[in-house]
Amino acid sequence: MKLSVIGCGYLGAVHATAMASIGHEVVGIDVDPDRIALLSAGKAPFYEPGFDDLLRETISTGRLRFTTDPSELETATVHFLAVGTPQRQNEDSADLRYIDAAVESLLPNLAEHSLVVGKSTVPVGTAQRLASIIEQTGARLAWNPEFLREGFAVQDTLEPDRIVYGVSHPDGAEVELLDRVYAPTLALGVPRLIMDYATAELVKVAANAFLATKISFINAMAEIADATGADVSQLADAIGHDARIGRRFLNAGLGFGGGCLPKDIRAFAARGEELGHGASLRFLREVDEINLRQRTRLIETISEHLDSSVVGRRIAILGLAFKPNSDDTRDSPALEVATRLHAMGAEVICYDPEAITTARAARPHLNFADSIESALTGADITVIATEWDQFRTLDPAAVSDLVGQRIVIDGRNCLDPALWRAGGWTYRGLGRR
Incomplete structure (x- = not known):
C-alpha cells in the first residue's frame, strides 16, 4: 500500500520506517528540513537501539523516502498523523496546534475514500472533532494509538502487544484498510481491538495514567520504608507475586520523566476538569506530586551524606536521559537533579552514554565528562541517576x-548493595534498608 506519515519525530520516523520494512511504500513528511535531511541520509535525529540500521536498510529498498513537500501526500491512500502534542506553556492541557496544522495541510491533498489515521496522544474528544472536518472531503478518520517504549520502539511497532482501531463504524472501510496496513503484524496473532473514537483515545492516556500511578505508588512506599527502616525492594518483590499486582513498574527510585507520562497525566487531569469530572482524575495530581518529590528526596539524600552542604563538593552524576537506551532528556529527573545541584553550588560532573548532546543543548552550563572514569575522578559522592547497564x-x-570518597547514592535502586558495601563503599538507595 501507499502510505504517508505526517510528522517525522520519534514516533513518526519509527512508524514510517517500520511500515516500509514490512512492504509498504511510505513517504514521511515534516516541516523541519534538517530533520528530513538527516532521515533521508539514513541517520535518525535521536538515539534508538537498532533503528539506524533498519532505517538505512529500508531506504535502500526504495520503499521509504522523506520530504518537506506536502503535495507528496496525494500519492498515498492511508495517512498517519504522528505529530507531537506537548504540554501547553504554563498550563497542564495538551497543545493541539501541531495536529490541527497537520490536518489543515492534509485536507487539500486528500483523495475521496482515503483514510486518515491518528497516532498522536490526544485529549478524548479530539478525534470526533477532526473527523467532522476530514469527512467533508469524502475521506474518513480512524484513531490508532501508539504504545511505544523508548528503547524498544522498533519491536513495539512491528510486534505490539495489541493494535487498537478507533472508528466511527466497526464494519466500515476503515477497518478493512487498517487490516491491510497491519496484515503482517496481525498474522503473528497480535490482538486487534475495534472500538469507538473516544475509547481508543482513552486507551492510551488511561494506560499511561495507570503506569504512572504504579510507579508513584511504590515511590510513596519508599518514603514510608525510609521512615520505618523497611526495605522497599523486598516489599515490591513480595507484593509483586500477587498476580493482580505484578512486579513490573514497581521499582522505587527517582521516578518517571520523558515526553509522555508527565505531560499525558497532566493533560488527562486537565481534560477531566474540562469535562466537569475533575474529581475522577484528581488522584493524578498526587501521582505527579509524588513523582516530582522524588527528585527533591534524592537531593536531600545527597546533601545528608555531604554534611548537609553540597557547596564546592564534586558530585558525579551518572545518567542524564530519563531512561536507559534513550538520549531523551525531556522532563528527565536525572537532568533536573544535576541542574539543581549545580544551582546549589556543587561542582557537578555529568556522564551519559548517549544523552550528552541533548543534555548539553538543554543545560549548556553543566560540566560533562566523556567517560565514566573521568566523571568519577575526585568525586566526593557518586549518584546513579539513570539505570544504564x-x-x-x-x-x-x-x-x-x-x-575522593567512596559514597554511592543509588537513585534507581539498580545496584547490589552488598557488593558495593563489600567494596568499601557507603551505599544508599531510596527506601532500601
Whole structure:
C-alpha cells in the first residue's frame, strides 16, 4: 500500500520506517528540513537501539523516502498523523496546534475514500472533532494509538502487544484498510481491538495514567520504608507475586520523566476538569506530586551524606536521559537533579552514554565528562541517576581509587548493595534498608 506519515519525530520516523520494512511504500513528511535531511541520509535525529540500521536498510529498498513537500501526500491512500502534542506553556492541557496544522495541510491533498489515521496522544474528544472536518472531503478518520517504549520502539511497532482501531463504524472501510496496513503484524496473532473514537483515545492516556500511578505508588512506599527502616525492594518483590499486582513498574527510585507520562497525566487531569469530572482524575495530581518529590528526596539524600552542604563538593552524576537506551532528556529527573545541584553550588560532573548532546543543548552550563572514569575522578559522592547497564554492572573495586570518597547514592535502586558495601563503599538507595 501507499502510505504517508505526517510528522517525522520519534514516533513518526519509527512508524514510517517500520511500515516500509514490512512492504509498504511510505513517504514521511515534516516541516523541519534538517530533520528530513538527516532521515533521508539514513541517520535518525535521536538515539534508538537498532533503528539506524533498519532505517538505512529500508531506504535502500526504495520503499521509504522523506520530504518537506506536502503535495507528496496525494500519492498515498492511508495517512498517519504522528505529530507531537506537548504540554501547553504554563498550563497542564495538551497543545493541539501541531495536529490541527497537520490536518489543515492534509485536507487539500486528500483523495475521496482515503483514510486518515491518528497516532498522536490526544485529549478524548479530539478525534470526533477532526473527523467532522476530514469527512467533508469524502475521506474518513480512524484513531490508532501508539504504545511505544523508548528503547524498544522498533519491536513495539512491528510486534505490539495489541493494535487498537478507533472508528466511527466497526464494519466500515476503515477497518478493512487498517487490516491491510497491519496484515503482517496481525498474522503473528497480535490482538486487534475495534472500538469507538473516544475509547481508543482513552486507551492510551488511561494506560499511561495507570503506569504512572504504579510507579508513584511504590515511590510513596519508599518514603514510608525510609521512615520505618523497611526495605522497599523486598516489599515490591513480595507484593509483586500477587498476580493482580505484578512486579513490573514497581521499582522505587527517582521516578518517571520523558515526553509522555508527565505531560499525558497532566493533560488527562486537565481534560477531566474540562469535562466537569475533575474529581475522577484528581488522584493524578498526587501521582505527579509524588513523582516530582522524588527528585527533591534524592537531593536531600545527597546533601545528608555531604554534611548537609553540597557547596564546592564534586558530585558525579551518572545518567542524564530519563531512561536507559534513550538520549531523551525531556522532563528527565536525572537532568533536573544535576541542574539543581549545580544551582546549589556543587561542582557537578555529568556522564551519559548517549544523552550528552541533548543534555548539553538543554543545560549548556553543566560540566560533562566523556567517560565514566573521568566523571568519577575526585568525586566526593557518586549518584546513579539513570539505570544504564554500564552503571548497573560497574565494579566498585575497579573504580574505588578514582573517587575522593567512596559514597554511592543509588537513585534507581539498580545496584547490589552488598557488593558495593563489600567494596568499601557507603551505599544508599531510596527506601532500601
